[in-house]
Amino acid sequence: MATLAFLGAAQQVTGSCYLIETGEHRLLLECGIRQGTDRRDDEDEQPFSFDPRTIDSVIISHTHLDHSGMVPLLVKSGYDGPVYTTSATRDLLPIMYRDAASLILSDYERKNRRLLRAGKEPETPPYDMEDVEQALQLIVGINYGIKQQVCPEIQLRFRDAGHVLGSAIVELWIAAEEGNRKLVFSGDLGNDCAPLLSDPEVIAEADILLLESTYGERNHRPLSETLEEFKKVIETAANKGGNILIPSFAVGRTQDLIYWLGQLKREGGLDSHTVYIDSPMAIKVSDVYSRHQSLFNDDDPDFRQFIKQGWDRWLPGLVYTPTPEESMELNTLNDGAIIIAGSGMCTGGRILHHLKHNLWLPNTHVVIVGYQAQGTLGRALVDGISQVKIYGEEISVKAKIHTLGGFSAHAGQDQLIRWASNFQPKRPHLFLIHGEPEAMDVLQQRLIQDYQWDAYIPSLGEVITL
Known part of the structure; x- marks a missing residue:
């Protein structure tokens, strides 16, 4: 049986x-x-x-x-x-x-x-x-x-x-x-x-x-609405100062974000910001994505041509920060940074250090772009928690939290x-x-x-x- x-x-x-x-x-x-x-x-x-x-x-x-x-x-x-x-x-x-x-x-x-x-x-x-x-x-x-x-x-x-x-x-x-x-x-x-x-x-x-x-x-929000909200978050941060933090899964979500940010760059929507991929794992994963382009769809053939020479060709100015020292330097930036880091549910990884240094600042924007399981820090932020503990330290949540479901x-x-x-x-x-x-x-x-x-x-x- x-x-x-x-x-x-x-x-x-x-x-x-x-x-x-x-x-x-x-x-x-x-x-x-x-x-x-x-x-x-x-x-x-x-x-x-x-x-x-x-x-x-x-x-x-x-x-x-x-x-x-x-x-x-x-x-x-x-x-x-x-x-x-x-x-x-x-x-x-x-x-x-x-x-x-x-x-x-x-x-x-x-x-x-x-x-x-x-x-x-x-x-x-x-x-x-x-x-x-x-x-x-x-x-x-x-x-x-x-x-x-x-x-x-x-x-x-x-x-x-x-x-x-x-x-x-x-x-x-x-x-x-x-x-x-x-x-x-x-x-x-x-x-x-x-x-x-x-x-x-x-x-x-x-x-x-x-x-x-x-x-x-x-159902998810239409992608067009999600991209429009994403643009507004970037514009607000550009006008009022502050950094944008994006907790992101290293496999899939980070590569999608690089794609959409590259599109925004071509439209002139990223002139005031530098994008940092602060995840050694996501950097390695992106290389695997580049080696398996035969699995990509055919919606944007220009994209394939660009990333043959590297993802930074698609998103000019993209900065990788693989070492701990480079990651820590990001915490000295007061504004103009879009920092993409893991883990995607804020349960560990470098995003915790960036949240610790930025959550208490009212001009910080945290953009949630993926599913957050119950019991995770990411879910607590989505649900509107006002105080969190990161590495034993109490942090007041003054940052603006945005949930963009269309990127799921x-x-x-x-x-x-x-x-x-x-x-x-x-x-x-x-x-x-x-x-x-x-x-x-x-x-x-x-x-x-x-x-x-x-x-x-x-x-x-x-x-x-x-």
């Missing part, structure tokens, strides 16, 4: 993880970290609800850590099989994993210094750089559209999801005693306004569909439904995953009322028969 267990991102957004068992074999679909309030109280002691040594294969849809970030810990815990992903994701994961490990080790060094001063025993990091390098040896890159046998009873094919470079919709053909079943996992579906990547590929057949619902309760790399409600409606003439059994409960409920009701499609919302840990 083949079964599917919802072990993560079930009535949650982060921590994607689904276990497929066919009787003889076990396949793990996604292995992501939990962020914000999605984290379990016992997660550090019991990161997995299964024995990693019993898993035969792992499939990762894309590079974002809430889908892939637990793989090094899985390997440390005994997993030694293949990790299947797309070829572009294979090139991005070394950057993501090494950066994540570096941050974890730095955090534990600081934490252990405090523990030792308090007379307590130091703690061991969950994994180290050696575990990362071992995990990277297991990654198998597969191009879009190629079928691959990943278990004796399971075949895999990746399709372009249009979310970030290398992101995939996952098709699985599962052989079981009850008969063959085709499972489609949407992964994270891209916003069809994305400037660089193609729209999500259309799929028409499935028996079971796992559909993400990050923005299941609403996720599909909105209408886009999700439009993509799912391609499954014709037979509708698959539909399960909503990867969303907050409120978003799932709204999407479920619309599917029932407008399309007579009964979508099921699984609970965390629930197991279904395929």
Whole structure:
């Protein structure tokens, strides 16, 4: 009997993880970290609800850590099989994993210094750089559209999801005693306004569909309105002084921002500002994007010609600040800086230092350009918090906070439904995953009322028969 267990991102957004068992074999679909309030109280002691040594294969849809970030810990815990992903994701994961490990080790060094001063025993990091390098040896890159046998009873094919470079919709053909079943996992579906990547590929057949619902309760603002608001923020900062801080994901969002800022530069909208990419990881990721231009859409052929010589050719005056010293120098700037830094949800990284130095200034603008999970600093800023603690210091929030939803790399409600409606003439059994409960409920009701499609919302840990 083949079964599917919802072990993560079930009535949650982060921590994607689904276990497929066919009787003889076990396949793990996604292995992501939990962020914000999605984290379990016992997660550090019991990161997995299964024995990693019993898993035969792992499939990762894309590079974002809430889908892939637990793989090094899985390997440390005994997993030694293949990790299947797309070829572009294979090139991005070394950057993501090494950066994540570096941050974890730095955090534990600081934490252990405090523990030792308090007379307590130091703690061991969950994994180290050696575990990362071992995990990277297991990654198998597969191009879009190629079928691959990943278990004796399971075949895999990746399709372009249009979310970030290398992101995939996952098709699985599962052989079981009850008969063959085709499972489609949407992964994270891209916003069809994305400037660089193609729209999500259309799929028409499935028996079971796992559909993400990050923005299941609403549509994004039109891109034209978002760009207009972005221009006004830049104009206001130019007229009144102050810096613009943009917390941004290193994969996808930073590259989109460089594109849009390059467009604004050509229109004369950036004459008073210098753009800084203050993220070593984003700088490396941009280089991978440049090497995979065959995956870009054809909407702006001039763009491809420019970035063959470097992203700064598209956005003249673009400044990279890879070293800690260069990053710290940015805190001496009083105005005229647009600083793009990670992490995208303000949970770590260099953006925290810039927020610490700028949040209390009323002429600072913080531009939120991506999803902010519950329990993160980014979400607190969006919700209007007036006081935050950064590195142990209380900071008053006087800066102006702007949320620009049109830049999202996720599909909105209408886009999700439009993509799912391609499954014709037979509708698959539909399960909503990867969303907050409120978003799932709204999407479920619309599917029932407008399309007579009964979508099921699984609970965390629930197991279904395929």
